[in-house]
Amino acid sequence: MNKRQIGASAYQYALILILLAALAISGGRDFLFQKDKSEVIVDLKNIQEIYPTASSFTLNRQGAFDVYGSNGNKIGTALLSSHYSEQFGYGGSVPLLIGLDDNLTITKIILLPNNETSDYIEAIYDDEFIGKWQGVRLEDAMQLEVDIVSGATHTSKAVIAGVRQTASALIKSDASLITETNLWTSIKDVLFLSLMVLSIVMAYIKGKAKYRTIYLFLVLLIMGLILNKALSAQLLHGWLLDGFSWRANWQSSVVFLLAISISFIGKYKFYCNYLCPMGALQELTNKFTPFKKRKLPTRFKGISAREIYLTLIAGTLLLGFTPELSYLEPFTFFSFRIVGIGLIIFGLMVIILSLFFSKPWCAVCPTGCLLDSISYQKAKKIES
DSSP states (O other), rough: OOOEEEEEOOOHHHHHHHHHHHHHHHTTHHHSSOOOOOOOOOOOOHHHHOOTTOOOOETTEEEEEEEEEESOOOEEEEEEGTTTOBOSSSSSSSOEEEEOTTTTTTEEEEEEEEEHHHHHHHHTTTTTTTGGGGTTTTHOOOOOOOOHHHHHHHHHHHHHHOOOHHHHHHHHHHTEEEEEEEHHHHHHHHHHHHHHHHHHHHHHHHHHHHGGHHHHHIIIIIIISSSSSOOOOOHHHHHHHHHHOHHHHHHHHHHHHHHHHHTTTOTTTTTHHHHHHHHHHHHHHHHSSSOBBOOOOOTTTTEEEHHHHHHHHHHHHTOOOOGGGGGGGGGGGGGGTTTTTTHHHHHHHHHHTTTSSSSHHHGTTTHHHHHTTTSEEEEOOOOO
């Protein structure tokens, strides 16, 4: 009879345990116990510290505040750092309110109520520290070097991390989400939901293979170029440490839930084969390459390269390092307007290898390895 079993080896189970231990150590007490998070309240007075002429504001679906003047026109945007990251100083959480103009340039940053001492806060507000971000574009804020304030080390580190992680979350998810119109936002939502339905149809309805090339183009266009949505080790690591950011990242959350749930009910590697933009790009390159494709050799004594790769990531976390995981995977390649030349070269290398090998990145992808380890697959027929 046919049975269904968890599709993972003993090595993969051990790897999951290593990852959980790594996350527990890197996350510390906040991973093991419930964080004491009180909701950060933003009022008009806070907004007016950045936009003195503001008369009202609303929270949009991406977790940013749209700010309006007395005539009802939008005059700017404010980001609450705790919507995208949670940074702690000496006395606890240090939430920031970051003002942006229509060109995604920082106009002003203020600290919201916190438990830091007044001396720390006074040092932070010096022009040589918090003032250095004024006039800096959001993508440049991720790399801007700002010196730690002597005597207020914990607080200044929390501010620096809050600005960088908020900027990173916004830029990497979608560089236009602050200034885009409600119409474009709605169009993207419709495209996303339509693709989710189409993916399920392609996975379960027979006779759709002849349309797969068109479907892959849609995945590349919508998931890659328009939405920049791809599951990654960086994204999963952030979720495990800080939880799901539903407002800012609901589409990625839906993709993750579909990837796990559909894999558990019979479609092994559903995400990798149907929703990953990098997988679609490689498969399309494979379809049109004039060269004979070969399988990339990736196994050594029964262990795959991607399992080794994922183990190295877990090892760095166990040792207390927090590597920039986005540099270890090429998925930010689709945000080519803002990513550095290194990640662009990374993505181009995957395309070039796809001319000669069958889906080369999939053979080493740590995210694919993790998803394979926690999904079900059909077992071979077992005689009863």
